[in-house]
Amino acid sequence: MNELTLKLSAGIAKSVQPVTLGAIALLVWVLGPDTADQLRYQRDAVLDGQYWRLITGHWVHLGWQHLAMNLGGLAIIWLLFDEVLSGLKAWVVTGGVALFTPLCLLLFHPQIEWYVGLSGLLHGLLAAGALLSLRRNQVTSWFVLLVLVGKLGVEFLNGGSSQVEAMIGGPILVQGHLYGTLGGGLCATVFALKAHLLSRKE
Template sequence: MLGFPTQLKYIIGPVSVAFFIVIASLIPDNFLETLYFEPNKAFSGELWRIITGQFLHSNNAHMWMNIAGLALVWALHGDHYRIHHFWVLSIAGMLLVGLLVTLFSEYGIYTGFSGVLHFLLAYGAMIDIKNKDKTGYLLIIGLIAKVAYENIFGAAQSTEQLIDASVAVDAHAFGLVTGFLLFIVIKSLYI
């Protein structure tokens, strides 16, 4: 891709997701208790938390970092998705990452969209590879290196201080793996 995907059909998806993230930041504190993604409560039947909690963030810095991540997804792969594709993939990412966080992580509360961002970046990189765009290989290698580093050495303390929370490095790994695997499953169904 030589330029940014500036046609409205490519912009609406990421902008509408960002809009919901910003709206979620305006929810009064007394309602947040029922929306946070608490894996134990999701596992006990409060399944909406898997979606709602990923729209919530620990603070405004965390929110704006994730919105910047959405802008990166749009800049790299915006032309791959129309609005409904972007939303379907975002929800698939939230469900897959959320399910894995619920089953395999030990978070008291999980907030943020970064697991889904890793999912979207991995999925988009696989589309690039399918389209014979070599940058897809570079992005996959970079994502694998980043996630491996985070899971071996931990996230940067400066990031944790900025977002006033622990970085969910396993959610990043779950996003990377599920984005890659969902692409393979979909591709095998539509060959």
């Protein structure tokens, strides 16, 4: 009984973050367009002092298809990398990527006026999960990293998929995918360096 309780507790602990992220996105969707307009990343509004939009824009979606795709992606990421994306580490990666991505858009892409969706954050979580799992599961991690790099390369050469854009009802912001991936990579590198320094002290 104690073993079952421990397994259930561990499962609940691992699912807290993806469930929370998904629930926030669903809540924003339910609250409707007026709320979404106040939360999405909007460059001029951020520059006017509405800094919360840097974070909240990730949870705004163009339609239910856009939301469903991102929630599906979130579920897949946690199925693949729940062992390394759990607890405080998962929240640090999420916060780091969620802030890094829009800040890069704000600083380097003044032509991008608005941005919504979890896709940039999902790219970062996927990159971080794959890098942090390299020692545990090399085959899956390397496969994910190769697919991720290949996807980014295709997007920058050819732009976002027109079929996906038609489905979600808006343009795919490939820069958001790139900065999300870089942010996830940076977070994973920080954790790897920290683990290396701690092992040297021992």
